Amino acid sequence: MASKTALPAAQYLFTTGQVRANYGGQTLSMMRRAKLFAEAGTPVAIMTVDSWYGYPALREEWAEEGVTAEGVTILNIHEDYRVGDIHHLLTGAAVRRREPKVLQIPMGFRPYENPVDGKNMKRFWYPEGSKQHRFTEYLRPDRSVFMRTLSNPGVTEWELPERPVGFYDTEGTFVGAFGSHQAWWAHWIGAVSAGNEPTVIVNDYEHPLFLGLGARPGVRKVQVIHSAHSKGADPLGPVKERWEEIARGHEPFDTAVFLTEAQRDDWVRKLPSDILTAVIPHSVHADAAANLPDARGLRCVIVSRLDDSKNVAASIKAFDVALSRSPQAYLDIYGDGPARKKLEELVSALGIGDKVTFHGHLVNAAAEFATARLALFTSKSEGFGLTILEALTRGCPVLAFDVRYGPSDMIEDGGNGYLIPDGGVGEMASRLGDLLTDDALAERLSKQAVSSAEKFSEAAFVQRWADLVEAVPSI
Template sequence: MFDEKPKKKYMFLNIDLAYHLTGIERASLLRAKIFHEQLGITPVVVTTKYNEQLLDIRKHLIHNGILHEQVPVLNMYEYFQETIQSGQDGVDERSRVRRKDWTYKDVPHTNDTRVYRDGRLMMYQKRSPDTGRLHYINYFHQGKKIRRDKFDGNGCLSVIQTLDPDKQYVLMETYYRVDGTPCIIKHYTRDNNKHRLGCIMMLNRQGDVMEAFNEESELISYWLRQIVKPSDIYYFMIDKNRVYYKQLQVLTSEHVHIITLIHSLHVKNGRDMFTGAINSNYADIFADVTKPDAIVLLTEKQKSDIQKRFGIQGNYHVIPHALEKLPAPVPFIRREEKKVAALSRYSPEKNLDHMIEMFSKVVQRVPEASLEIYGSGSEKRKLLELIDQLGMKEHIFLKPYVANPSTVYESAVFTLLTSKCEAFSLVTMESLSHGCPVIGYDIKYGPSDMIMDGKNGFLIPVGDHEMFVQRIIDVLTNRSLNELLSQQAYEYARQFRSQESAKRWRHLLENISKRKVENTFASFAVES
């Protein structure tokens, strides 16, 4: 009898998926589609964060064409909880329990219910506004919240959180399998006024403690060992190195290939690429750049800077982001004259205060100009206050995050980029592919690889507000120039085609296999 041929498995390692994806998550899911459609490889998207909405998020991403329906998502908590992946409706027994001596009051304009006992609030049942399915139940005692039960997308009880009634932090979490038995218990402690995880216990179906961990990273390491079969060949593509890289070092088999992806600057300060402190997300990688089978970078310029600092290695590969397919061009006349757009997280590193202040000066010269900034984040209130202080509420608008920004790019005359740093700038690629020129800071890395100054946009020295303002005015007041930049943006975007990305990934995977064979023969020769 012949031994079964090893299966090759390709794992894309992330932390979480959400309705509002980060740039890294969007890039990872796009890469998954390219692998499936261009290389004939169906990868597995791996996540480790607990997310009771993951089943619904998966459906949402598939519906919007972001996640390919045949690409599975493997989550650590769903694995231990044995979550039903089909998304079939579960039996929501708790929502059907109605005591005659309790009072149930519907919350106006929602599907929620408040439950009272002897006139006191006992429960708040939170339900989906669309389907009415139970999301969670908050429990109260003497007016204070003491517990929260969360339910997964099938309506099954997923986790019970015991809360401190005064401070509202979590004291204990119990995670449940779909059959109702507990599988994981987490205990939390309070030291020096800091809330932290104390320990994690894993239980069998009889309630016996089978494993215990001090940190989440230990649980992740344990889980990775569980899902890796010795007989199969694995290609781990790490999008979140901080979570996975060190944990994967315990998997030293020749069948395990580690591919790290660098999604941001390799240094902390964003300026000194050759002596600056290393970005903590990549510290373990750059401590020994020979360890990974491949280090994937997004631009040739970053690769050059890294080689100058850490030496030339055969495991560096440059694979820029790509588009699944190029958007069909739209007539320039359909673009809203004088409307400028930006897509960004509302966070300090995006320098959106620069953008707002500069655009307020543009409006003084071009009163019809408007700027729409799409996104979400911690800086929203601060930015709204700045817009109000500058008297720009009729010209600058903060808009909600959009999952599919095509209509934004196709209606604006150009977009703006004011980030302190990027590894590539996915929004710049997307904007140009929709024929929407970009005016942005000339930062490391990415913009200068895509924006050809004066051809499909303009590059501005960081901090040169005067030049930035003038370039915006130049384009807004010259429709012919704007249209020419748009045409050239479409032409230049051909380099973003997925076929080129697929070709580079195929070369990388073949190179890894070749190096492994060479290293194996070299080791054999030494031992002989």
């Protein structure tokens, strides 16, 4: 149970693009923060803007699995406009009262419903036999159109946000429009947070369109810098350009939370500004280390999204080499993603298919660390590396590449695991072999792993957030 530390009285909104059942570390950390806030007596509304229709089922699933708690609400903008009172939702000066001409479908366009959309959308193709679509309509359960916008064939609304969005009642009559998706999102957040109550908006999505979203007089706005999905090794990630605008005073946003001191230092050095910064690392559940087994066999574990940035191939190669010293060892991989097929082919090419098992996505995969001898972590870059903390809490030593950011904040080289120079597959294999063949070493590192994770307690986490919110000025 989280500490009952009192957060400043306010309405707390967490904004993000989407949350799904096969979430990664960024979503997991946001959901955990929301749960801890709620357990400390502060309700949280998580606001999502994607067009996915699965949120009702997801809410039930996560409530049953304990991902959410009483006081945590997941809201979705498409769901509100799809099943809500469209006239009531479209109020205020930001709403356009005339239907944009660009949304009126000319004669000759052919409707097409893609089975992948589950018949929840209808797209209109150009005439002349072209299969490029120009318009997209979003449908209610009764098949009536509630929203129409210009299509982005091959891309998403994130890439071309400056498109008008029109809304229609069940009779097909135009009700109102916004000049862009971003204007629509901002209006919705403003409507949800309307009232006299102080509001704190914590944004977890690192997309330029979101950094100033919801900012208005009287609101305290916090941006969490995960940089989990940065391309390449740029530590500033995808928010660099927007941050530079903010630093020049062009945006109403002035507070950022980083997960590690090193990341914060890099940002402040490269993009100096008057923006308030704080470091709040992730937390772990206090009972995670209870009832740990005395022996863990020779089981190695990877818990990761399977894409190229996570570099799971390096872990597999190191494991393959270490098998020469410990042929009875085996590797369980939990997670899914676009690189899975390529990784399965690598395992097959190495001839270790009987030693490596791909389990796919598992909601409570972190629990697997409790019975593992060691965990492997070879990401190319990270914002923090939550799975490292999950493993240490459960007495599972971690062998990790020393990348920015995260591993060096949690791993004491030779104490609770090993920090390997980035890309050092040979050294990773050597350390792996040491842990697999030396029971005394494995036991020592396991015990130290548990004690090293204590500083990341939930109580300390909530207190850090309470202190930050107190310090955040209203815009």
